Amino acid sequence: MDYTQVQQYLLSKPFTVQQYPFGEGVAVFKVKDKMFATLAVGKMGKGDDGKQDWWMNLKCDPHEAIMLRDIFAAVIPSYHMNKVHWNTVILNGSVPQGEIARMIDNSFNLVVSKMTKKDQQSIVVHL
Template sequence: MNAQQAEVYLLSKPESSIDYPFGDEVKVFKVKGKMFATLAIGKMGKGDDEGKQDWWMNLKCDPNEAFALRDLFEAVIPGYHMNKKHWNTVILNGSIPVGEIERMIDNSFSLVVSKLSKKDQKSILLHL
């Protein structure tokens, strides 16, 4: 999955929107004003120490699953600039199957929606 595909998939979630609270380099995806993903080139739009320009996507994750995914995939690391217990960074370098990335996005979205008010949850669940 590349960055454009990720963005399209993130924005396909019901009532999702994009915001730029950290500057133009970091796309923040929200549902009902709550962040469920970020997308940037490398470390918050800066690339990595070796000058690589892979896109990095932060996703919320169940803590137990977060650690398991880091063990399974080299391109999944603790959430960059995030709570490392609840967030993973997925490096979009082509090494993770598209279906697995979509599943991680779905889980992040669901975790955030589950913390919304019952009214907001119902309005979103109507679209799933």
């Protein structure tokens, strides 16, 4: 998946908004004010030569996070986030599109699962 495909998929999630609280270079995706993804060129928007890959941070179950890092070289402990609960996925074409979509879904669902029952119900209706 490229930047545009990932951005569209992230924004297709119910109640998701894209914001820039860390500056122009880092897009943050939130569901009901809770972050579930970031998207930037290189490490938190520090890409400078126009040739760097997009990096996406996603929330992840700690056991699955380790497994994904073992399977995919482009999945690493998350830059600038809690490395136990977040992975960085480098969008360089080496991770299959379906796997990236699955990781996004899991991140979204993990964040939603920690919300109040009322908020969860209002989101699940749209899935």
